[in-house]
Every structure is written in C-alpha cells, then in structure tokens.
Amino acid sequence: MTDPVFGLIYILIFPGFLFLFLYALFLAFLDRRIAARMQQRVGPPFFQPFADFIKMLGKEVIDPAGVDRAIFDAAPLVALAAVMTAYLYVPIIGNSPLAFQGDLVVVLYLLSLPTIILFLLGWLSRNIFSAIGGIRAVTQLFIYEVPFFLALLTPALMAGTWSISEIVVWQQKNMWFIFLQPIGFIVALIGLQAKLERTPFDIPEAETEIVAGPWTELTGRRLAIMDLTIDISLVVGSALVAALFLGGPMIPWAVTPSWLETVIGFFLFLVKTLAVLLILSSIKVATGRIRIDQVNDIGWKYIASASIVQVGIVLVMNYLWVYA
Amino acid sequence: MPEVVVSIGPHHPALKEPVNFKVIADGEKIIRLELDLSYNHRGVEKAAEQRDFIRVLPLMERVCGICSHSHSTAFAKGIEEIMQLEIPPRAQYIRTIIAELERMHSHLLWLGVAAHLIGFNTLFMWTWRDREAVQDTLEEMSGNRVHYNMNEIGGVRSDLTPAQVTAALARLPNLEERVNKYVDMVNYEETMLIRFRGVGKLSKEEALRYGTVGPTARASGIDYDVRKDDPYLAYADVPWTVVTDTHGDVYGRTRVRVWELQESVKIVRFCLENIPEGPIRVPAPKNAPKGEILSRYEAPRGELAHFIRTNGTDKVERVDIRTPTLANWTSVAMCLVNQNIADIPVIVAAIDPCLSCTSRITLLDTRTKKEGIMSFDDLIRRYRSRNPERVWP
Amino acid sequence: MTGPLTLDMVAGKMKDFGVTEQVRRNRIRITTTPDTVHDTIRTVQAMFGFDRLITISAVDNSRTLELVYHLTGPHRMVVSIAVELPRDLPAISTVSDILPPAAIYERQIHDLFGIVFPGHPGLARIVLNEDWPDNEYPLRKDWKPNPDTFYGGIKGEKI
Numbered sequence: 040m041t042d043p044v045f046g047l048i049y050i051l052i053f054p055g056f057l058f059l060f061l062y063a064l065f066l067a068f069l070d071r072r073i074a075a076r077m078q079q080r081v082g083p084p085f086f087q088p089f090a091d092f093i094k095m096l097g098k099e100v101i102d103p104a105g106v107d108r109a110i111f112d113a114a115p116l117v118a119l120a121a122v123m124t125a126y127l128y129v130p131i132i133g134n135s136p137l138a139f140q141g142d143l144v145v146v147l148y149l150l151s152l153p154t155i156i157l158f159l160l161g162w163l164s165r166n167i168f169s170a171i172g173g174i175r176a177v178t179q180l181f182i183y184e185v186p187f188f189l190a191l192l193t194p195a196l197m198a199g200t201w202s203i204s205e206i207v208v209w210q211q212k213n214m215w216f217i218f219l220q221p222i223g224f225i226v227a228l229i230g231l232q233a234k235l236e237r238t239p240f241d242i243p244e245a246e247t248e249i250v251a252g253p254w255t256e257l258t259g260r261r262l263a264i265m266d267l268t269i270d271i272s273l274v275v276g277s278a279l280v281a282a283l284f285l286g287g288p289m290i291p292w293a294v295t296p297s298w299l300e301t302v303i304g305f306f307l308f309l310v311k312t313l314a315v316l317l318i319l320s321s322i323k324v325a326t327g328r329i330r331i332d333q334v335n336d337i338g339w340k341y342i343a344s345a346s347i348v349q350v351g352i353v354l355v356m357n358y359l360w361v362y363a
Numbered sequence: 364m365p366e367v368v369v370s371i372g373p374h375h376p377a378l379k380e381p382v383n384f385k386v387i388a389d390g391e392k393i394i395r396l397e398l399d400l401s402y403n404h405r406g407v408e409k410a411a412e413q414r415d416f417i418r419v420l421p422l423m424e425r426v427c428g429i430c431s432h433s434h435s436t437a438f439a440k441g442i443e444e445i446m447q448l449e450i451p452p453r454a455q456y457i458r459t460i461i462a463e464l465e466r467m468h469s470h471l472l473w474l475g476v477a478a479h480l481i482g483f484n485t486l487f488m489w490t491w492r493d494r495e496a497v498q499d500t501l502e503e504m505s506g507n508r509v510h511y512n513m514n515e516i517g518g519v520r521s522d523l524t525p526a527q528v529t530a531a532l533a534r535l536p537n538l539e540e541r542v543n544k545y546v547d548m549v550n551y552e553e554t555m556l557i558r559f560r561g562v563g564k565l566s567k568e569e570a571l572r573y574g575t576v577g578p579t580a581r582a583s584g585i586d587y588d589v590r591k592d593d594p595y596l597a598y599a600d601v602p603w604t605v606v607t608d609t610h611g612d613v614y615g616r617t618r619v620r621v622w623e624l625q626e627s628v629k630i631v632r633f634c635l636e637n638i639p640e641g642p643i644r645v646p647a648p649k650n651a652p653k654g655e656i657l658s659r660y661e662a663p664r665g666e667l668a669h670f671i672r673t674n675g676t677d678k679v680e681r682v683d684i685r686t687p688t689l690a691n692w693t694s695v696a697m698c699l700v701n702q703n704i705a706d707i708p709v710i711v712a713a714i715d716p717c718l719s720c721t722s723r724i725t726l727l728d729t730r731t732k733k734e735g736i737m738s739f740d741d742l743i744r745r746y747r748s749r750n751p752e753r754v755w756p
Numbered sequence: 757m758t759g760p761l762t763l764d765m766v767a768g769k770m771k772d773f774g775v776t777e778q779v780r781r782n783r784i785r786i787t788t789t790p791d792t793v794h795d796t797i798r799t800v801q802a803m804f805g806f807d808r809l810i811t812i813s814a815v816d817n818s819r820t821l822e823l824v825y826h827l828t829g830p831h832r833m834v835v836s837i838a839v840e841l842p843r844d845l846p847a848i849s850t851v852s853d854i855l856p857p858a859a860i861y862e863r864q865i866h867d868l869f870g871i872v873f874p875g876h877p878g879l880a881r882i883v884l885n886e887d888w889p890d891n892e893y894p895l896r897k898d899w900k901p902n903p904d905t906f907y908g909g910i911k912g913e914k915i
Contacts, residue, residue, distance in 0.1 A: 406894075409894060409895055571808065572856055574809050574855070574857030592832040655824075657783065657810070657826055657834060659810070668811050670813035670824065672817070674817075680815065681815040683814065685810065689860060689861075690811075690857060690860075693856060693857055693859070693860060
C-alpha cells in the first residue's frame with residue numbers, strides 16, 4: 040500500500056492527470072505540426088490545441104430534437120474517465136504504483152471504451168449520417184481489435200506476466216520486444232492507428248461522406264471533452280506501445296544513483312512516445328482513407344494473420360529458448 | 364429490410380456544388396438514385412437575349428468560374444463565324460494559351476478535390492500549391508485569377524508583353540516536373556489505386572449510349588476531342604495528341620486528366636515560343652447578319668456546345684448552352700447503381716461536375732411586396748409536408 | 757462509316773425526309789417535319805453512323821417554336837435536324853428511346869419552353885424550382901415576369 044499523499048500527487052499532478060493533460064495537448068500540437076510540414080504548410084503554433092479546447096468549452100451546446108440530453112452529457116465524460124484511468128497503469132516514471140497482475144488487460148479494455156461511446160452517440164443522434172458513422176466505428180473495432188490485442192499480449196506471453204510494469208522490467212533485463220517481436224510491433228502500430236481513427240482508418244468520421252459521423256451532433260463542451268479523450272488516447276496508446284515494445288521508462292543498463300536512473304528513464308519515455316507519434320503522423324500524412332469493406336479485407340487477410348503468426352512464433356520461442 | 368433514403372446534398376461536405384442525390388440504399392450498396400439538379404439558377408440564357416454582344420461576353424464568362432474562358436471563347440468564335448470575321452493569328456494563339464492554362468488549373472484543382480474526397484489531404488495540398496503557379500501566370504497575363512475577360516468579338520483584349528512570356532516560360536519546367544510526379548503517383552500510390560480502381564465503371568458502349576463527353580468519355584476509350592475533331596483557335600498548328608485510356612473507371616479518368624495536364628504544358632510551351640507577331644484584334648460590326656451556328660469547344664470538363672441564332676440585330680435571338688456536365692449526369696446516375704455509398708463523392712467528382720455551368724436558368728426574384736416572417740419550425744414543417752415519403756430518423 | 761461524308765451522299769438518301777443543305781464545312785442541316793423526326797434520326801443513325809447526340813436546341817423565333825437536334829459520329833461530321841412546331845400546342849414524340857441522353861435535354865426544354873414530348877420517361881421539373889407555377893415558360897419570347905404571380909421560393913424573407 041503506498042503512501043496516500045504520494046499516491047494523490049502521482050495521480051493528480053505528476054505524472055498524473057495534470058501532466059497528462061499538458062502532454063496530450065503537446066502531442067496533439069506536434070502531430071498537427073509534423074503533418075503540416077510534410078504537406079509543405081506552416082502548421083499551428085504550439086498552444087493551438089489548448090486554445091481550441093478552451094474555446095470549445097465556451098461554445099453553445101445544441102441538442103437535436105428528441106435526443107437524450109443526459110446521455111449526451113454523460114457519455115463523453117465516461118469516455119474521458121476511461122482513458123484517464125487507463126493512463127494510470129502505464130509506467131511513466133518507474134513502475135506504476137497502481138500496478139497489479141492483469142492491468143494490461145484492464146488498460147486494453149478501457150482503451151476500447153471511447154469507440155463504444157462513439158457508437159452510442161452516433162446511434163442516439165437521430166441522424167442518419169451519425170448512425171452510419173457509428174456502425175462503421177464498431178465494424179472497424181471488430182476488425183482491428185483482435186490483431187491489436189494479440190499483438191499487445193505477445194509481450195506478456197514471453198515475459199510471463201500480465202502486468203505492464205513487470206513486462207518493462209523484463210525488457211530491461213533481457214531485450215526490447217521490438218527486436219524479439221517485430222511483426223507484433225508493426226501490427227500494434229497499425230491497430231493503434233485504427234483505434235485512434237486516423238487516416239487510413241478514419242472512415243467513421245469521414246468528413247467528405249457522412250458529414251462527421253458520430254461526431255456530428257457533438258457541440259460545445261461535449262466536443263471539447265471527446266476531442267480531449269482522443270488526444271489522451273494518443274498518449275496512452277503511444278505510452279503503451281513504448282512500454283511494451285521499446286522498454287518503457289527504463290534504460291537498458293543500470294545507472295547509479297537510482298534517482299538519476301529514474302529521471303533519465305522518464306526522458307527516455309518522452310523520447311520513445313515521440314518516436315511512436317512520429318511514425319503514426321507519417322502514416323496519417325502519407326495515405327488516403329480506405330473504405331470499410333477494404334478495411335475488412337485487409338484487416339482479416341493480412342493483419343489478423345500476421346498477429347496469429349506472431350503468437351505462433353512467440354510460443355515456439357518460449358518453448359525453445361525462453362523457458363527451456 | 365426497409366429502404367433507407369440517404370439524401371446527399373444540396374448542402375453536404377462531399378459536394379462542392381449544390382445538387383441533390385436521393386440515394387436509396389441497402390446497407391452500403393446503392394439501389395437507385397434520384398437526381399435533383401438546379402438549385403442555383405440565374406437566367407443567363409434569357410439575359411443574353413437582352414444584351415448586345417459586347418455586354419454578353421462578360422455574362423457568358425460568368426456562367427462558370429473554372430471554365431470561364433471556355434464559354435466566352437465559344438460564344439465569341441461563334442459570333443465571329445456568323446459575321447465572317449478573320450481573326451488575326453496572334454489573337455488565336457493568345458486565346459489558345461489562356462485556354463490551355465485554364466485547362467491546367469482546372470485539372471489540378473480536380474486532382475486536389477478528388478484526393479480530398481478520399482481523405483488523401485496531402486495530395487490536395489500539393490496540387491493546389493502547384494496550381495498557384497498557373498494562377499500567377501494567368502494573373503500576370505490577364506489581371507485576374509478567374510474570369511480573365513480576354514476575349515472581344517474580333518480578337519483579344521490585351522496583348523502579351525515579352526516579359527510576361529518569359530516569366531510564363533520560366534514557370535513551366537517546375538510545373539512539368541510536378542505533373543510528371545503526379546502521373547507517377549496516380550499509377551503507383553496504393554491508397555489512390557485502391558479507392559479509384561473498379562469504381563464507377565463505364566464501358567465504351569455505355570459511355571457512347573449515354574452521351575458522355577470529355578475526359579469521362581476518353582477514359583472509356585472513346586477518342587472524341589473537339590480540339591481534334593473540329594479544330595479551332597490554334598490547335599491545328601500545335602503538335603499534340605488526344606489522350607485516351609481503356610479503364611473506364613475513376614482510375615482511368617484520373618489518368619486521362621493527368622496526361623492531359625502533360626499535353627497542356629506542351630501546348631502552352633509551343634504557343635509561347637512560337638507566337639506570331641501582328642495585331643490582336645480586328646474591328647467587328649455592331650450587328651450580326653442573320654444566321655445560326657453550332658459553336659463547339661473543348662472545355663476542361665468536356666465538349667461545350669453553344670447554339671447561336673442571330674437575327675440581324677445587335678443581340679442574339681437565342682443562345683443555347685449545353686455544358687459538358689449536363690451531358691455527363693446521365694452517366695453518373697447509371698454508373699452509381701450497385702456501388703457503395705462511400706464511393707458516391709468519388710464517382711460524382713470523377714466527372715468533374717460544375718453545377719454553375721449546368722444550371723443557368725432563371726429563378727426570378729420578383730417578390731411580392733408582402734412581408735412576413737417564416738419561423739424555423741414553419742420551414743421544417745413546410746419541407747416535411749412536401750416530402751412525406753422520406754424516412755425521417 | 758469510314759471516310760469523309762459528303763453532302764451528296766447524305767442529300768441523296770435523305771430526299772424523302774426533308775431539305776438538305778451544307779451550312780458549314782462539316783455541318784449538314786436537314787429541315788424536316790415533326791412527324792418524321794424520329795425516323796430521320798433513326799435513318800441517319802443507321803445509315804451514316806451519327807451515333808452521338810450533341811444537344812437539342814430550342815429556339816423561339818416569334819412565329820413558331822423550333823427544335824434543332826445536333827448529332828455527330830466517328831466521321832466527325834455534324835448533322836442538324838431542324839423542325840418547326842406551332843406555338844399553341846407544341847408536341848413532338850420523344851427520341852429518348854433511340855438516344856438516351858435526349859431525356860435530360862427534353863426535360864429542360866419542356867421546363868423552359870413548354871414543348872410536350874409524349875413517350876418521355878418522366879417530364880418532371882429539372883431546371884425550375886418545384887413550386888414554379890404551371891404554364892409559365894420563361895424562355896418564350898412573349899413571356900414577361902408577372903409581379904403578382906408567386907414564382908416559388910420562400911415568401912417575404914426578412915433579412
């Protein structure tokens with residue numbers, strides 16, 4: 040049981056919610072800036088996502104006739120709460136003090152809540168475009184979730200534990216999983232891009248076809264909170280991939296004194312999440328949107344089979360070398 | 364399963380122009396389509412009957428923003444042929460240069476819009492940035508980025524100075540390099556191929572039967588191009604080839620347009636280098652003799668036909684404008700059946716619709732002097748009462 | 757049909773349908789009567805390969821209403837088939853069964869000139885708005901906007 044004061048500071052301030060809020064907005068800015076520079080534009084200044092958030096909070100909330108106002112107000116908050124809670128179990132600076140066996144599964148579950156909330160909002164919006172968008176969001180969820188989960192569970196298989204923090208410790212002792220399971224890393228990145236509904240998987244909110252999909256009727260503070268949810272999911276997803284495949288906030292060799300090791304580890308964590316963001320942004324810029332039936336095709340034919348192959352390889356490796 | 368009516372338009376982010384498709388769909392597949400055009404009528408044909416030729420030319424130009432020079436030139440050359448005027452060759456070359464520059468800017472615009480519609484915003488940003496080079500050239504030559512107003516009955520309004528010619532020629536190599544890169548992209552970029560291939564297929568017989576024109580027809584293997592069939596301006600002097608493709612789907616139409624971009628660059632370069640000296644216009648009589656002419660022109664979107672009937676006065680008796688987009692709507696409605704809803708914007712955009720050209724007839728504004736306020740509820744009620752068969756979610 | 761098409765070739769065959777003349781280097785004009793238009797078009801399609809409809813133009817020359825059908829083919833010639841219709845009850849059978857693109861042009865002409873095309877699949881309003889009053893044909897020469905008639909749209913919008 041950890042010290043309650045320390046726990047409160049960890050959860051609320053650093054590296055908890057305050058840091059998360061600022062870091063999420065910073066990563067959102069970086070994403071937009073990188074994309075703009077690749078498209079030979081200038082891009083927004085660094086405080087843009089923060090300014091957007093504040094502005095959106097003050098805008099008028101419009102309720103379409105006949106929608107359930109209570110659910111429309113509550114749903115974005117539930118999504119936000121889910122991803123913020125998921126964040127607490129990812130090791131940011133050292134091990135997470137809330138770690139327990141199985142927190143990997145909890146994090147994965149909490150990360151899928153925003154998509155389900157989007158579907159709910161799309162369905163309840165009494166608007167055919169939102170309904171189509173919601174259906175597409177859930178269809179895409181079914182397609183990428185299986186390979187995504189498998190790719191993120193193979194590190195757990197090899198490390199022999201269900202806790203993210205212990206997987207990170209295992210990597211520090213042995214080798215980063217990106218070298219041991221490269222296929223899994225690629226599948227995890229693709230799954231993350233699909234989970235965050237970014238190009239080429241942004242079919243649920245395809246602006247040019249269905250207005251904004253399930254986001255159409257979100258206005259004012261509801262939109263601000265859902266946007267923040269997606270930005271935080273970006274942080275949590277990148278941090279998760281960094282923890283599971285790139286060794287998390289640990290350096291591969293021991294440094295004394297231990298506080299220095301923690302600090303360097305934290306900076307390495309920042310670098311690793313930025314690296315993941317760079318890859319995701321490049322994918323977003325370099326591709327166009329693909330149709331939902333094409334996502335279905337590619338998802339089941341290539342991505343799911345790749346993840347199953349990865350699981351097979353891990354089982355073989357476990358039997359032959361890791362636990363021999 | 365009940366039929367779901369998805370109404371796309373007239374206000375919709377997918378469409379750059381107001382048109383209404385009532386798409387009757389089953390899941391994502393389209394069963395049937397009802398087309399509702401003409402939300403933006405302006406009365407151009409009637410207005411043209413009440414103005415003399417000098418005043419009609421700017422009106423013709425404003426039929427469309429992107430193909431403004433096409434309408435103006437088609438009308439001018441029709442009237443000139445009725446009057447039996449011989450246009451000086453320098454004027455013909457200048458008109459050709461502007462026409463091909465217009466074709467380039469239109470095709471680059473289209474390429475960006477098509478990329479945007481499939482979510483490929485990077486290509487959208489790049490093509491529109493290259494389009495700025497064309498727009499700069501047009502602005503230097505004519506003073507405006509659209510609506511160049513270069514035509515007069517009898518020639519062109521203003522001359523090209525040597526400085527303008529040099530500046531334009533200097534921009535061409537970079538533009539050509541970018542266009543070659545787009546040709547590569549269209550043929551090898553995976554996300555474009557996967558969204559464009561096999562979508563909106565139109566076979567050669569269907570294209571002929573439905574009367575398609577322009578790049579849409581040329582993508583199905585029909586080699587109609589008015590610039591070769593019925594040469595006008597300086598096209599007979601310039602060495603160039605008609606571009607066709609056999610695919611017939613959106614991919615084919617994209618290829619035709621980027622290849623036409625390459626051809627246009629060559630034509631512009633030839634004209635700029637070989638422009639003859641001489642006067643730029645001849646004086647035109649005030650009245651036109653009685654006559655009739657069908658003036659055809661290859662606009663960026665296809666074949667444009669102005670049927671002009673004159674009656675000896677200084678006004679036309681009738682100008683009937685048949686725009687390429689109007690000719691292509693039938694093919695859109697036909698090839699949208701059995702496609703996905705997600706492909707509607709792409710297929711519609713593939714004919715490069717310009718509704719400004721399509722709907723040109725009057726929605727007269729003679730108001731009654733009565734005033735009244737219609738509330739938002741009344742508006743909704745009125746719209747609902749007119750469309751009782753719609754499925755209201 | 758390969759090779760250039762000359763006036764004599766066309767004139768000879770089309771004698772029974774109407775008067776033929778060459779108006780431009782590549783345009784031939786045939787003047788015919790309303791009842792023979794359908795057969796004329798079918799003949800030029802079959803015999804000379806004019807398989808593409810460019811447009812159907814309608815003109816009001818203050819005495820009658822004229823319709824001109826322009827067709828072209830792979831030989832690149834254009835043939836214009838002209839008919840005159842009386843003003844009071846202008847009607848001519850549709851050609852959209854042999855030329856599908858004619859459907860749109862006939863709808864447009866019906867909207868603006870009031871010419872009826874029996875046999876047309878659906879002469880709904882295409883160009884004017886749906887609450888435009890009936891029997892007002894804007895492009896006729898004798899039409900003037902009547903200030904007391906309501907031409908559709910939203911009444912008296914306070915801006």
